[in-house]
Amino acid sequence: MVPDRRIKKVILGKKSIGILRIGDEFFAFDSQCPHRGADLLQANINGAGEIICPLHQYRFDLKSGQVRSGFCGELPVFQVKLSENGLFVCLP
Template sequence: MKEFTVGNSQDQVISLFPERVIKRVALGEKILGVMRVGMEFYAFENSCPHRGASLLQANINGQGEIICPLHQYRFDLKTGQVKAGYCRDLEVFPAILTEDGLKITVPDS
């Protein structure tokens, strides 16, 4: 596992990630989608596991699910579990806001 830090402070991270806006983040060889809801951060693979559609244009519903724009498959943002559709779960990564920035842990490539 590798830990990456995005930003240098809490304030900088909050300004980098506007509320409920998915941003593309490159960490090592992985490209992730990262978003903030309140003070919670979510990091996930940037493509839908069903057909590879970009999740950077996805919507988030009131149940904390990311909805693929192609076929409306839904995935739990916290666990990655598929909630609607038939494919593998979405890969999610721990994202913790600290005083020193946003710490995201990804598996070794």
């Protein structure tokens, strides 16, 4: 259901998040860049495990949300757990 290296939009309550799979690892993150609110569902993913904002090319670590390039707050990321019952995303 989640193709490799393709971001899928998921709505959880009133929250829009992106879900991404790289190999066997899943990531969940806020669908908007914390800098200017650009749509991260259109972002690129590099080989270093970073999501790259399409607006200003800011880079964020997919595991921690830490800014790797740019000047803004961290990207909200969410814990993801895959089980035999499905994919679970833990929202605060």
